[in-house]
Amino acid sequence: MLNGERHRSRLLAALAAALLMVLTACGGSGGDDGGGPVELRYSWWGNADRAELMQQAIAIFETEHPDIKIVPNFSDFAEYWQKLNTESAGGGTPDVLQMDFSYLREYGDRGLLLNLDEVENPVPVNDLLPGLQQAGVVGGERFAVALSGNTWGMIYDPAAFQAAGVAIPERWTWEEYGAAVTQVARTAGMAGAWDYTSIMGVFEIWLRQQGKVLFTEDGRIEATHEDLQRFWQQGVDLRAAGAFPPQDKVAQALPVTVMGADLAASTVNLDSMLTRYAGESERKLALGALPSSNPDDLGLRLRPGILLSAFSGTDHPRQAAELIDFMVNDPRVGEIFGGNRGLPASNAQREAATPKLSATDAAVAEYENTIAQYLTVPSTLPPAGVGTADSAFLRINEELAYGRISVQDAAAQWFNETEAALR
Incomplete structure:
Protein backbone atom coordinates (compact mmCIF):
# COMPACT_ATOMS: atom_id res chain seq x y z
CA MET A 1 0.00 0.00 0.00
CA ASN A 150 -13.89 33.26 3.13
CA THR A 151 -15.04 33.48 6.72
CA TRP A 152 -15.58 31.28 9.76
CA GLY A 153 -18.47 28.99 10.58
CA MET A 154 -19.48 25.78 12.29
CA ILE A 155 -19.23 22.71 10.07
CA TYR A 156 -21.23 19.81 11.43
CA ASP A 157 -22.83 16.41 10.80
CA PRO A 158 -26.62 16.97 11.12
CA ALA A 159 -27.30 13.24 11.51
CA ALA A 160 -25.02 12.98 14.56
CA PHE A 161 -26.69 15.92 16.29
CA GLN A 162 -30.16 14.61 15.43
CA ALA A 163 -29.32 11.16 16.80
CA ALA A 164 -28.23 12.78 20.05
CA GLY A 165 -31.47 14.74 20.27
CA VAL A 166 -29.64 18.06 19.88
CA ALA A 167 -31.34 20.69 17.75
CA ILE A 168 -29.22 23.24 15.87
CA PRO A 169 -30.43 26.74 16.80
CA GLU A 170 -30.04 29.80 14.60
CA ARG A 171 -27.56 31.13 17.17
CA TRP A 172 -26.08 29.60 20.29
CA THR A 173 -23.55 30.69 22.90
CA TRP A 174 -20.20 29.01 23.42
CA GLU A 175 -21.54 27.50 26.63
CA GLU A 176 -24.53 26.05 24.76
CA TYR A 177 -22.26 24.72 22.02
CA GLY A 178 -20.01 23.08 24.62
CA ALA A 179 -23.00 21.38 26.29
CA ALA A 180 -24.34 20.26 22.90
CA VAL A 181 -21.11 18.67 21.67
CA THR A 182 -20.66 16.96 25.05
CA GLN A 183 -24.13 15.43 24.63
CA VAL A 184 -23.36 14.39 21.04
CA ALA A 185 -20.15 12.67 22.20
CA ARG A 186 -22.18 10.45 24.54
CA THR A 187 -24.27 9.00 21.72
CA ALA A 188 -22.55 9.51 18.35
CA GLY A 189 -19.65 7.08 18.66
CA MET A 190 -17.29 9.99 18.02
CA ALA A 191 -16.27 13.24 19.69
CA GLY A 192 -18.75 16.09 19.57
CA ALA A 193 -16.24 18.64 18.24
CA TRP A 194 -12.74 19.17 16.96
CA ASP A 195 -10.70 21.24 19.41
CA TYR A 196 -11.53 24.78 18.30
CA THR A 197 -9.30 26.18 21.07
CA SER A 198 -6.28 25.03 19.05
CA ILE A 199 -6.90 27.72 16.40
CA MET A 200 -5.61 31.25 16.92
CA GLY A 201 -8.17 32.61 14.47
CA VAL A 202 -11.01 31.33 16.66
CA PHE A 203 -9.40 32.96 19.71
CA GLU A 204 -9.34 36.22 17.76
CA ILE A 205 -13.06 35.91 16.93
CA TRP A 206 -13.90 35.00 20.53
CA LEU A 207 -12.16 38.21 21.64
CA ARG A 208 -13.96 40.35 19.05
CA GLN A 209 -17.28 39.04 20.31
CA GLN A 210 -16.31 40.62 23.65
CA GLY A 211 -15.32 43.94 22.09
CA LYS A 212 -11.58 43.16 22.25
CA VAL A 213 -8.87 42.52 19.65
CA LEU A 214 -5.93 40.14 19.61
CA PHE A 215 -3.46 42.46 17.86
CA THR A 216 -3.54 46.25 17.58
CA GLU A 217 -3.02 48.14 14.31
CA ASP A 218 0.61 48.80 15.28
CA GLY A 219 1.30 45.12 15.93
CA ARG A 220 1.05 44.83 19.71
CA ILE A 221 -0.81 42.10 21.59
CA GLU A 222 -3.90 43.64 23.18
CA ALA A 223 -5.29 40.39 24.62
CA THR A 224 -4.24 39.55 28.16
CA HIS A 225 -2.81 36.40 29.72
CA GLU A 226 -6.15 35.99 31.50
CA ASP A 227 -8.03 36.12 28.17
CA LEU A 228 -5.96 33.30 26.74
CA GLN A 229 -6.17 31.25 29.93
CA ARG A 230 -9.99 31.48 29.89
CA PHE A 231 -10.09 30.47 26.23
CA TRP A 232 -7.74 27.52 26.64
CA GLN A 233 -9.51 26.41 29.83
CA GLN A 234 -12.60 25.80 27.68
CA GLY A 235 -10.60 23.24 25.72
CA VAL A 236 -9.24 21.58 28.85
CA ASP A 237 -12.74 21.26 30.32
CA LEU A 238 -14.35 19.98 27.11
CA ARG A 239 -11.58 17.44 26.57
CA ALA A 240 -12.05 16.17 30.13
CA ALA A 241 -15.78 15.80 29.41
CA GLY A 242 -15.01 13.70 26.33
CA ALA A 243 -16.29 16.33 23.89
CA PHE A 244 -12.95 16.50 21.96
CA PRO A 245 -11.18 13.52 20.37
CA PRO A 246 -8.01 12.26 22.12
CA GLN A 247 -4.91 13.96 20.77
CA ASP A 248 -3.20 10.69 19.91
CA LYS A 249 -6.10 9.75 17.60
CA VAL A 250 -5.89 13.18 15.97
CA ALA A 251 -2.18 12.63 15.30
CA GLN A 252 -2.73 9.11 13.97
CA ALA A 253 -5.31 10.33 11.45
CA LEU A 254 -2.90 12.73 9.72
CA PRO A 255 -2.79 13.82 6.93
CA VAL A 256 -6.56 13.23 6.97
CA THR A 257 -8.40 15.81 9.05
CA VAL A 258 -10.40 15.02 12.19
CA MET A 259 -13.64 15.60 10.28
CA GLY A 260 -12.44 13.53 7.35
CA ALA A 261 -11.47 10.68 9.65
CA ASP A 262 -14.94 10.80 11.27
CA LEU A 263 -13.45 11.52 14.69
CA ALA A 264 -15.77 14.43 15.46
CA ALA A 265 -19.32 15.54 14.69
CA SER A 266 -18.47 19.23 14.26
CA THR A 267 -15.72 21.81 14.00
CA VAL A 268 -15.30 25.57 14.03
CA ASN A 269 -13.18 26.53 11.06
CA LEU A 270 -13.06 28.48 7.81
CA ASP A 271 -16.23 27.85 5.82
CA SER A 272 -14.20 26.95 2.74
CA MET A 273 -12.91 23.87 4.61
CA LEU A 274 -16.32 22.27 4.04
CA THR A 275 -15.18 21.22 0.57
CA ARG A 276 -12.09 19.44 1.91
CA TYR A 277 -13.98 17.67 4.69
CA ALA A 278 -16.71 16.56 2.31
CA GLY A 279 -14.06 15.14 0.00
CA GLU A 280 -12.52 13.10 2.84
CA SER A 281 -15.71 11.76 4.43
CA GLU A 282 -18.85 9.94 3.27
CA ARG A 283 -20.95 11.93 5.74
CA LYS A 284 -23.26 14.72 4.62
CA LEU A 285 -21.96 17.85 6.31
CA ALA A 286 -23.59 21.24 6.74
CA LEU A 287 -22.64 24.81 7.67
CA GLY A 288 -24.07 26.78 10.57
CA ALA A 289 -23.40 30.08 12.27
CA LEU A 290 -20.47 30.48 14.63
CA PRO A 291 -21.29 30.34 18.36
CA SER A 292 -21.27 33.72 20.10
CA SER A 293 -22.17 34.86 23.57
CA ASN A 294 -22.97 38.28 22.09
CA PRO A 295 -26.08 38.00 19.87
CA ASP A 296 -25.33 41.38 18.30
CA ASP A 297 -21.81 40.52 17.17
CA LEU A 298 -20.56 37.23 15.74
CA GLY A 299 -17.05 38.69 15.53
CA LEU A 300 -16.86 37.66 11.89
CA ARG A 301 -15.00 39.31 9.04
CA LEU A 302 -14.77 38.43 5.36
CA ARG A 303 -11.19 37.21 5.29
CA ALA A 363 -23.39 25.68 0.39
CA VAL A 364 -20.56 28.01 1.42
CA ALA A 365 -21.93 30.75 -0.83
CA GLU A 366 -25.41 30.30 0.64
CA TYR A 367 -24.03 30.42 4.18
CA GLU A 368 -22.15 33.66 3.50
CA ASN A 369 -25.30 35.19 2.05
CA THR A 370 -27.16 34.48 5.30
CA ILE A 371 -24.55 36.34 7.38
CA ALA A 372 -23.69 39.03 4.83
CA GLN A 373 -24.59 41.82 7.28
CA TYR A 374 -21.69 40.73 9.52
CA LEU A 375 -19.13 40.69 6.71
CA THR A 376 -18.86 44.36 5.75
CA VAL A 377 -16.08 45.33 8.17
CA PRO A 378 -12.59 44.72 6.69
CA SER A 379 -10.29 42.26 8.42
CA THR A 380 -7.52 43.84 10.47
CA LEU A 381 -4.17 43.47 8.74
CA PRO A 382 -2.08 40.93 10.69
CA PRO A 383 1.29 42.18 11.98
CA ALA A 384 4.57 40.86 10.65
CA GLY A 385 5.43 37.75 12.64
CA VAL A 386 1.84 36.55 12.96
CA GLY A 387 2.72 33.31 11.18
CA THR A 388 5.10 32.44 14.01
CA ALA A 389 2.41 33.31 16.56
CA ASP A 390 -0.11 31.10 14.77
CA SER A 391 2.25 28.12 14.66
CA ALA A 392 3.15 28.57 18.33
CA PHE A 393 -0.54 28.69 19.26
CA LEU A 394 -1.18 25.32 17.64
CA ARG A 395 1.98 23.70 19.04
CA ILE A 396 1.49 24.91 22.61
CA ASN A 397 -2.18 23.91 22.61
CA GLU A 398 -1.10 20.42 21.55
CA GLU A 399 1.04 20.26 24.70
CA LEU A 400 -2.09 21.21 26.64
CA ALA A 401 -4.05 18.46 24.90
CA TYR A 402 -1.48 15.88 26.01
CA GLY A 403 -1.56 17.27 29.56
CA ARG A 404 2.12 18.18 29.50
CA ILE A 405 1.69 21.82 30.51
CA SER A 406 -0.67 23.89 32.64
CA VAL A 407 -3.00 26.52 31.19
CA GLN A 408 -1.09 29.26 32.99
CA ASP A 409 2.31 28.09 31.70
CA ALA A 410 0.91 27.57 28.20
CA ALA A 411 -0.40 31.14 28.05
CA ALA A 412 2.88 32.54 29.36
CA GLN A 413 4.85 30.58 26.75
CA TRP A 414 2.67 31.81 23.89
CA PHE A 415 2.98 35.43 24.98
CA ASN A 416 6.77 35.12 25.30
CA GLU A 417 7.20 33.56 21.85
CA THR A 418 4.76 35.92 20.16
CA GLU A 419 6.19 39.08 21.69
CA ALA A 420 9.64 38.00 20.48
CA ALA A 421 8.28 37.33 16.97
CA LEU A 422 6.56 40.72 16.75
CA ARG A 423 9.61 42.78 17.71
Whole structure:
Protein backbone atom coordinates (compact mmCIF):
# COMPACT_ATOMS: atom_id res chain seq x y z
CA MET A 1 0.00 0.00 0.00
CA LEU A 2 2.77 2.41 0.95
CA ASN A 3 4.66 1.58 -2.22
CA GLY A 4 1.51 2.26 -4.21
CA GLU A 5 1.09 5.63 -2.51
CA ARG A 6 4.72 6.51 -3.22
CA HIS A 7 4.24 5.53 -6.87
CA ARG A 8 1.09 7.65 -7.06
CA SER A 9 2.88 10.62 -5.49
CA ARG A 10 5.76 10.30 -7.95
CA LEU A 11 3.35 10.03 -10.86
CA LEU A 12 1.45 13.15 -9.74
CA ALA A 13 4.73 15.01 -9.32
CA ALA A 14 5.82 13.98 -12.80
CA LEU A 15 2.50 15.07 -14.28
CA ALA A 16 2.73 18.42 -12.51
CA ALA A 17 6.28 18.93 -13.77
CA ALA A 18 5.23 18.05 -17.31
CA LEU A 19 2.30 20.45 -17.14
CA LEU A 20 4.58 23.19 -15.84
CA MET A 21 6.83 22.70 -18.88
CA VAL A 22 3.80 23.06 -21.13
CA LEU A 23 2.70 26.19 -19.27
CA THR A 24 6.14 27.73 -19.55
CA ALA A 25 6.26 26.98 -23.25
CA CYS A 26 2.85 28.59 -23.70
CA GLY A 27 4.10 31.62 -21.80
CA GLY A 28 6.75 32.17 -24.44
CA SER A 29 10.43 32.95 -24.04
CA GLY A 30 10.53 36.24 -25.91
CA GLY A 31 11.52 39.31 -23.94
CA ASP A 32 11.88 43.00 -24.63
CA ASP A 33 14.74 42.47 -27.07
CA GLY A 34 13.89 43.33 -30.65
CA GLY A 35 10.59 44.93 -29.69
CA GLY A 36 8.89 41.60 -28.93
CA PRO A 37 6.26 41.04 -26.26
CA VAL A 38 7.27 41.76 -22.67
CA GLU A 39 7.45 38.79 -20.32
CA LEU A 40 5.72 38.66 -16.96
CA ARG A 41 6.75 35.99 -14.50
CA TYR A 42 3.62 34.88 -12.63
CA SER A 43 3.84 32.60 -9.58
CA TRP A 44 1.11 30.98 -7.49
CA TRP A 45 0.57 28.06 -5.15
CA GLY A 46 -1.72 25.19 -6.05
CA ASN A 47 -1.82 21.81 -7.71
CA ALA A 48 -1.80 20.65 -11.32
CA ASP A 49 -5.59 20.99 -11.57
CA ARG A 50 -5.37 24.67 -10.69
CA ALA A 51 -2.50 25.14 -13.12
CA GLU A 52 -4.60 23.70 -15.94
CA LEU A 53 -7.39 26.15 -15.16
CA MET A 54 -4.83 28.95 -14.89
CA GLN A 55 -3.56 28.21 -18.38
CA GLN A 56 -7.08 28.61 -19.76
CA ALA A 57 -7.28 32.04 -18.17
CA ILE A 58 -3.75 32.96 -19.29
CA ALA A 59 -4.59 31.97 -22.88
CA ILE A 60 -7.48 34.46 -22.94
CA PHE A 61 -5.31 37.19 -21.44
CA GLU A 62 -2.48 36.64 -23.91
CA THR A 63 -4.89 36.64 -26.86
CA GLU A 64 -6.26 40.01 -25.79
CA HIS A 65 -2.80 41.35 -24.82
CA PRO A 66 -0.46 40.23 -27.64
CA ASP A 67 2.21 42.54 -26.23
CA ILE A 68 2.42 40.46 -23.04
CA LYS A 69 3.63 36.89 -22.56
CA ILE A 70 3.11 35.11 -19.23
CA VAL A 71 5.82 32.85 -17.84
CA PRO A 72 3.98 30.79 -15.19
CA ASN A 73 5.33 28.96 -12.17
CA PHE A 74 3.45 27.07 -9.45
CA SER A 75 4.19 24.90 -6.42
CA ASP A 76 2.49 23.72 -3.25
CA PHE A 77 1.95 26.21 -0.42
CA ALA A 78 5.00 25.40 1.72
CA GLU A 79 7.40 25.20 -1.23
CA TYR A 80 5.97 28.41 -2.66
CA TRP A 81 7.05 30.50 0.34
CA GLN A 82 10.45 28.84 0.56
CA LYS A 83 11.06 29.59 -3.10
CA LEU A 84 9.74 33.16 -2.82
CA ASN A 85 12.03 33.88 0.13
CA THR A 86 15.00 32.67 -1.90
CA GLU A 87 13.97 34.62 -4.99
CA SER A 88 13.30 37.85 -3.10
CA ALA A 89 16.66 37.63 -1.34
CA GLY A 90 18.40 37.29 -4.71
CA GLY A 91 16.41 39.96 -6.53
CA GLY A 92 14.50 37.46 -8.67
CA THR A 93 10.99 38.03 -7.34
CA PRO A 94 8.23 37.24 -9.89
CA ASP A 95 6.51 40.20 -11.55
CA VAL A 96 3.09 39.03 -10.33
CA LEU A 97 2.67 36.75 -7.33
CA GLN A 98 0.00 35.26 -5.15
CA MET A 99 0.03 36.70 -1.64
CA ASP A 100 -1.37 35.41 1.62
CA PHE A 101 -2.93 37.85 4.10
CA SER A 102 -0.65 36.62 6.89
CA TYR A 103 2.49 37.51 4.91
CA LEU A 104 1.31 40.77 3.35
CA ARG A 105 2.73 43.16 5.95
CA GLU A 106 6.03 41.26 6.08
CA TYR A 107 6.62 41.55 2.31
CA GLY A 108 5.21 45.08 2.19
CA ASP A 109 7.45 46.27 5.01
CA ARG A 110 10.46 44.83 3.19
CA GLY A 111 9.71 47.05 0.18
CA LEU A 112 9.13 44.10 -2.13
CA LEU A 113 5.58 44.92 -3.26
CA LEU A 114 4.40 47.49 -5.78
CA ASN A 115 1.85 50.14 -4.80
CA LEU A 116 -0.93 49.21 -7.24
CA ASP A 117 -2.65 52.58 -6.78
CA GLU A 118 0.33 54.38 -8.32
CA VAL A 119 0.62 52.46 -11.59
CA GLU A 120 -0.53 53.98 -14.88
CA ASN A 121 -3.95 52.28 -14.66
CA PRO A 122 -4.66 51.34 -11.01
CA VAL A 123 -6.44 48.04 -10.43
CA PRO A 124 -10.14 48.82 -9.81
CA VAL A 125 -11.57 47.40 -6.57
CA ASN A 126 -15.06 48.92 -6.63
CA ASP A 127 -16.70 45.61 -7.66
CA LEU A 128 -15.11 43.67 -4.79
CA LEU A 129 -17.33 42.71 -1.87
CA PRO A 130 -17.31 45.58 0.68
CA GLY A 131 -15.38 43.61 3.31
CA LEU A 132 -12.59 42.92 0.81
CA GLN A 133 -12.10 46.29 -0.88
CA GLN A 134 -9.51 47.47 1.66
CA ALA A 135 -7.74 44.12 1.91
CA GLY A 136 -4.20 44.53 0.63
CA VAL A 137 -3.73 48.09 1.88
CA VAL A 138 -0.73 48.56 4.19
CA GLY A 139 -0.07 51.98 5.69
CA GLY A 140 -2.20 53.63 3.00
CA GLU A 141 -0.47 51.82 0.12
CA ARG A 142 -2.24 49.10 -1.87
CA PHE A 143 0.22 46.23 -2.04
CA ALA A 144 -2.33 43.59 -3.05
CA VAL A 145 -5.87 43.02 -4.31
CA ALA A 146 -8.11 40.27 -2.95
CA LEU A 147 -8.80 37.45 -5.38
CA SER A 148 -11.05 35.38 -3.12
CA GLY A 149 -12.52 35.46 0.37
CA ASN A 150 -13.89 33.26 3.13
CA THR A 151 -15.04 33.48 6.72
CA TRP A 152 -15.58 31.28 9.76
CA GLY A 153 -18.47 28.99 10.58
CA MET A 154 -19.48 25.78 12.29
CA ILE A 155 -19.23 22.71 10.07
CA TYR A 156 -21.23 19.81 11.43
CA ASP A 157 -22.83 16.41 10.80
CA PRO A 158 -26.62 16.97 11.12
CA ALA A 159 -27.30 13.24 11.51
CA ALA A 160 -25.02 12.98 14.56
CA PHE A 161 -26.69 15.92 16.29
CA GLN A 162 -30.16 14.61 15.43
CA ALA A 163 -29.32 11.16 16.80
CA ALA A 164 -28.23 12.78 20.05
CA GLY A 165 -31.47 14.74 20.27
CA VAL A 166 -29.64 18.06 19.88
CA ALA A 167 -31.34 20.69 17.75
CA ILE A 168 -29.22 23.24 15.87
CA PRO A 169 -30.43 26.74 16.80
CA GLU A 170 -30.04 29.80 14.60
CA ARG A 171 -27.56 31.13 17.17
CA TRP A 172 -26.08 29.60 20.29
CA THR A 173 -23.55 30.69 22.90
CA TRP A 174 -20.20 29.01 23.42
CA GLU A 175 -21.54 27.50 26.63
CA GLU A 176 -24.53 26.05 24.76
CA TYR A 177 -22.26 24.72 22.02
CA GLY A 178 -20.01 23.08 24.62
CA ALA A 179 -23.00 21.38 26.29
CA ALA A 180 -24.34 20.26 22.90
CA VAL A 181 -21.11 18.67 21.67
CA THR A 182 -20.66 16.96 25.05
CA GLN A 183 -24.13 15.43 24.63
CA VAL A 184 -23.36 14.39 21.04
CA ALA A 185 -20.15 12.67 22.20
CA ARG A 186 -22.18 10.45 24.54
CA THR A 187 -24.27 9.00 21.72
CA ALA A 188 -22.55 9.51 18.35
CA GLY A 189 -19.65 7.08 18.66
CA MET A 190 -17.29 9.99 18.02
CA ALA A 191 -16.27 13.24 19.69
CA GLY A 192 -18.75 16.09 19.57
CA ALA A 193 -16.24 18.64 18.24
CA TRP A 194 -12.74 19.17 16.96
CA ASP A 195 -10.70 21.24 19.41
CA TYR A 196 -11.53 24.78 18.30
CA THR A 197 -9.30 26.18 21.07
CA SER A 198 -6.28 25.03 19.05
CA ILE A 199 -6.90 27.72 16.40
CA MET A 200 -5.61 31.25 16.92
CA GLY A 201 -8.17 32.61 14.47
CA VAL A 202 -11.01 31.33 16.66
CA PHE A 203 -9.40 32.96 19.71
CA GLU A 204 -9.34 36.22 17.76
CA ILE A 205 -13.06 35.91 16.93
CA TRP A 206 -13.90 35.00 20.53
CA LEU A 207 -12.16 38.21 21.64
CA ARG A 208 -13.96 40.35 19.05
CA GLN A 209 -17.28 39.04 20.31
CA GLN A 210 -16.31 40.62 23.65
CA GLY A 211 -15.32 43.94 22.09
CA LYS A 212 -11.58 43.16 22.25
CA VAL A 213 -8.87 42.52 19.65
CA LEU A 214 -5.93 40.14 19.61
CA PHE A 215 -3.46 42.46 17.86
CA THR A 216 -3.54 46.25 17.58
CA GLU A 217 -3.02 48.14 14.31
CA ASP A 218 0.61 48.80 15.28
CA GLY A 219 1.30 45.12 15.93
CA ARG A 220 1.05 44.83 19.71
CA ILE A 221 -0.81 42.10 21.59
CA GLU A 222 -3.90 43.64 23.18
CA ALA A 223 -5.29 40.39 24.62
CA THR A 224 -4.24 39.55 28.16
CA HIS A 225 -2.81 36.40 29.72
CA GLU A 226 -6.15 35.99 31.50
CA ASP A 227 -8.03 36.12 28.17
CA LEU A 228 -5.96 33.30 26.74
CA GLN A 229 -6.17 31.25 29.93
CA ARG A 230 -9.99 31.48 29.89
CA PHE A 231 -10.09 30.47 26.23
CA TRP A 232 -7.74 27.52 26.64
CA GLN A 233 -9.51 26.41 29.83
CA GLN A 234 -12.60 25.80 27.68
CA GLY A 235 -10.60 23.24 25.72
CA VAL A 236 -9.24 21.58 28.85
CA ASP A 237 -12.74 21.26 30.32
CA LEU A 238 -14.35 19.98 27.11
CA ARG A 239 -11.58 17.44 26.57
CA ALA A 240 -12.05 16.17 30.13
CA ALA A 241 -15.78 15.80 29.41
CA GLY A 242 -15.01 13.70 26.33
CA ALA A 243 -16.29 16.33 23.89
CA PHE A 244 -12.95 16.50 21.96
CA PRO A 245 -11.18 13.52 20.37
CA PRO A 246 -8.01 12.26 22.12
CA GLN A 247 -4.91 13.96 20.77
CA ASP A 248 -3.20 10.69 19.91
CA LYS A 249 -6.10 9.75 17.60
CA VAL A 250 -5.89 13.18 15.97
CA ALA A 251 -2.18 12.63 15.30
CA GLN A 252 -2.73 9.11 13.97
CA ALA A 253 -5.31 10.33 11.45
CA LEU A 254 -2.90 12.73 9.72
CA PRO A 255 -2.79 13.82 6.93
CA VAL A 256 -6.56 13.23 6.97
CA THR A 257 -8.40 15.81 9.05
CA VAL A 258 -10.40 15.02 12.19
CA MET A 259 -13.64 15.60 10.28
CA GLY A 260 -12.44 13.53 7.35
CA ALA A 261 -11.47 10.68 9.65
CA ASP A 262 -14.94 10.80 11.27
CA LEU A 263 -13.45 11.52 14.69
CA ALA A 264 -15.77 14.43 15.46
CA ALA A 265 -19.32 15.54 14.69
CA SER A 266 -18.47 19.23 14.26
CA THR A 267 -15.72 21.81 14.00
CA VAL A 268 -15.30 25.57 14.03
CA ASN A 269 -13.18 26.53 11.06
CA LEU A 270 -13.06 28.48 7.81
CA ASP A 271 -16.23 27.85 5.82
CA SER A 272 -14.20 26.95 2.74
CA MET A 273 -12.91 23.87 4.61
CA LEU A 274 -16.32 22.27 4.04
CA THR A 275 -15.18 21.22 0.57
CA ARG A 276 -12.09 19.44 1.91
CA TYR A 277 -13.98 17.67 4.69
CA ALA A 278 -16.71 16.56 2.31
CA GLY A 279 -14.06 15.14 0.00
CA GLU A 280 -12.52 13.10 2.84
CA SER A 281 -15.71 11.76 4.43
CA GLU A 282 -18.85 9.94 3.27
CA ARG A 283 -20.95 11.93 5.74
CA LYS A 284 -23.26 14.72 4.62
CA LEU A 285 -21.96 17.85 6.31
CA ALA A 286 -23.59 21.24 6.74
CA LEU A 287 -22.64 24.81 7.67
CA GLY A 288 -24.07 26.78 10.57
CA ALA A 289 -23.40 30.08 12.27
CA LEU A 290 -20.47 30.48 14.63
CA PRO A 291 -21.29 30.34 18.36
CA SER A 292 -21.27 33.72 20.10
CA SER A 293 -22.17 34.86 23.57
CA ASN A 294 -22.97 38.28 22.09
CA PRO A 295 -26.08 38.00 19.87
CA ASP A 296 -25.33 41.38 18.30
CA ASP A 297 -21.81 40.52 17.17
CA LEU A 298 -20.56 37.23 15.74
CA GLY A 299 -17.05 38.69 15.53
CA LEU A 300 -16.86 37.66 11.89
CA ARG A 301 -15.00 39.31 9.04
CA LEU A 302 -14.77 38.43 5.36
CA ARG A 303 -11.19 37.21 5.29
CA PRO A 304 -9.08 37.49 2.11
CA GLY A 305 -8.37 33.95 0.93
CA ILE A 306 -5.88 34.68 -1.86
CA LEU A 307 -4.49 38.07 -2.89
CA LEU A 308 -2.44 39.15 -5.91
CA SER A 309 0.59 41.44 -5.68
CA ALA A 310 3.24 42.79 -8.04
CA PHE A 311 6.97 43.02 -7.38
CA SER A 312 8.14 46.57 -6.63
CA GLY A 313 11.15 46.00 -8.88
CA THR A 314 9.23 44.80 -11.93
CA ASP A 315 10.21 46.40 -15.24
CA HIS A 316 6.58 46.25 -16.34
CA PRO A 317 4.29 47.73 -13.66
CA ARG A 318 1.52 48.64 -16.11
CA GLN A 319 1.35 45.14 -17.57
CA ALA A 320 1.53 43.55 -14.12
CA ALA A 321 -1.47 45.63 -13.01
CA GLU A 322 -3.36 44.63 -16.17
CA LEU A 323 -2.83 40.95 -15.38
CA ILE A 324 -3.98 41.41 -11.77
CA ASP A 325 -7.07 43.32 -12.92
CA PHE A 326 -7.93 40.53 -15.35
CA MET A 327 -7.47 37.75 -12.79
CA VAL A 328 -9.52 39.57 -10.14
CA ASN A 329 -12.32 41.20 -12.13
CA ASP A 330 -12.90 39.46 -15.48
CA PRO A 331 -16.07 37.31 -15.31
CA ARG A 332 -14.55 34.73 -17.67
CA VAL A 333 -11.92 33.94 -15.04
CA GLY A 334 -14.66 33.35 -12.49
CA GLU A 335 -16.41 31.03 -14.93
CA ILE A 336 -13.20 29.06 -15.51
CA PHE A 337 -12.22 28.63 -11.85
CA GLY A 338 -15.59 28.28 -10.15
CA GLY A 339 -14.67 27.74 -6.49
CA ASN A 340 -11.17 26.32 -7.13
CA ARG A 341 -9.47 29.31 -5.51
CA GLY A 342 -12.25 29.94 -3.01
CA LEU A 343 -15.31 32.09 -3.64
CA PRO A 344 -14.27 35.03 -5.86
CA ALA A 345 -13.80 38.43 -4.28
CA SER A 346 -15.55 40.40 -7.05
CA ASN A 347 -19.30 40.38 -7.60
CA ALA A 348 -18.89 39.84 -11.35
CA GLN A 349 -16.75 36.76 -10.87
CA ARG A 350 -19.02 35.35 -8.13
CA GLU A 351 -21.98 35.60 -10.46
CA ALA A 352 -20.07 33.95 -13.30
CA ALA A 353 -18.71 31.22 -11.01
CA THR A 354 -22.08 30.28 -9.49
CA PRO A 355 -23.15 27.77 -12.20
CA LYS A 356 -19.82 25.94 -11.83
CA LEU A 357 -19.78 25.72 -8.05
CA SER A 358 -19.72 22.25 -6.50
CA ALA A 359 -22.47 21.38 -4.05
CA THR A 360 -20.19 22.21 -1.11
CA ASP A 361 -18.98 25.50 -2.61
CA ALA A 362 -22.61 26.42 -3.27
CA ALA A 363 -23.39 25.68 0.39
CA VAL A 364 -20.56 28.01 1.42
CA ALA A 365 -21.93 30.75 -0.83
CA GLU A 366 -25.41 30.30 0.64
CA TYR A 367 -24.03 30.42 4.18
CA GLU A 368 -22.15 33.66 3.50
CA ASN A 369 -25.30 35.19 2.05
CA THR A 370 -27.16 34.48 5.30
CA ILE A 371 -24.55 36.34 7.38
CA ALA A 372 -23.69 39.03 4.83
CA GLN A 373 -24.59 41.82 7.28
CA TYR A 374 -21.69 40.73 9.52
CA LEU A 375 -19.13 40.69 6.71
CA THR A 376 -18.86 44.36 5.75
CA VAL A 377 -16.08 45.33 8.17
CA PRO A 378 -12.59 44.72 6.69
CA SER A 379 -10.29 42.26 8.42
CA THR A 380 -7.52 43.84 10.47
CA LEU A 381 -4.17 43.47 8.74
CA PRO A 382 -2.08 40.93 10.69
CA PRO A 383 1.29 42.18 11.98
CA ALA A 384 4.57 40.86 10.65
CA GLY A 385 5.43 37.75 12.64
CA VAL A 386 1.84 36.55 12.96
CA GLY A 387 2.72 33.31 11.18
CA THR A 388 5.10 32.44 14.01
CA ALA A 389 2.41 33.31 16.56
CA ASP A 390 -0.11 31.10 14.77
CA SER A 391 2.25 28.12 14.66
CA ALA A 392 3.15 28.57 18.33
CA PHE A 393 -0.54 28.69 19.26
CA LEU A 394 -1.18 25.32 17.64
CA ARG A 395 1.98 23.70 19.04
CA ILE A 396 1.49 24.91 22.61
CA ASN A 397 -2.18 23.91 22.61
CA GLU A 398 -1.10 20.42 21.55
CA GLU A 399 1.04 20.26 24.70
CA LEU A 400 -2.09 21.21 26.64
CA ALA A 401 -4.05 18.46 24.90
CA TYR A 402 -1.48 15.88 26.01
CA GLY A 403 -1.56 17.27 29.56
CA ARG A 404 2.12 18.18 29.50
CA ILE A 405 1.69 21.82 30.51
CA SER A 406 -0.67 23.89 32.64
CA VAL A 407 -3.00 26.52 31.19
CA GLN A 408 -1.09 29.26 32.99
CA ASP A 409 2.31 28.09 31.70
CA ALA A 410 0.91 27.57 28.20
CA ALA A 411 -0.40 31.14 28.05
CA ALA A 412 2.88 32.54 29.36
CA GLN A 413 4.85 30.58 26.75
CA TRP A 414 2.67 31.81 23.89
CA PHE A 415 2.98 35.43 24.98
CA ASN A 416 6.77 35.12 25.30
CA GLU A 417 7.20 33.56 21.85
CA THR A 418 4.76 35.92 20.16
CA GLU A 419 6.19 39.08 21.69
CA ALA A 420 9.64 38.00 20.48
CA ALA A 421 8.28 37.33 16.97
CA LEU A 422 6.56 40.72 16.75
CA ARG A 423 9.61 42.78 17.71
